[in-house]
Amino acid sequence: MKRDFGKEYRRDIFKKVGWVILFMLIFFVLGMLIGSGLGGSNPLAVLWPGTWIHMFDFLR
Template sequence: MKKDFGREYRKDIFRKIGWVLLLILIFFILGMLIGSALGGSNPLAVLWPGTWIHMLDFLR
């Protein structure tokens, strides 16, 4: 059996990448909520599916 000496290092790197992606997602959602509140609308409206459908239709 061959030992994999880089396995722990890879697990550590993937764990750090996962935490960074999770933090990016959290800050993205918080930014959308704060931006919507400062814009004068309901902050939770950015989480509704209708809002996303409207944005995707606008991009087409």
């Protein structure tokens, strides 16, 4: 017996995966904001480009 993995089935799977990725991104950003705020600095500092440049320079 052959299963039919048509466009509808694939679209539903990709939609669910997309929602999971979106929620992961939202919770990642919220976690960074909360962690930065609890650490004693400006919570919005994690959104500044200079912070990300510093982190990527640190990883090199």
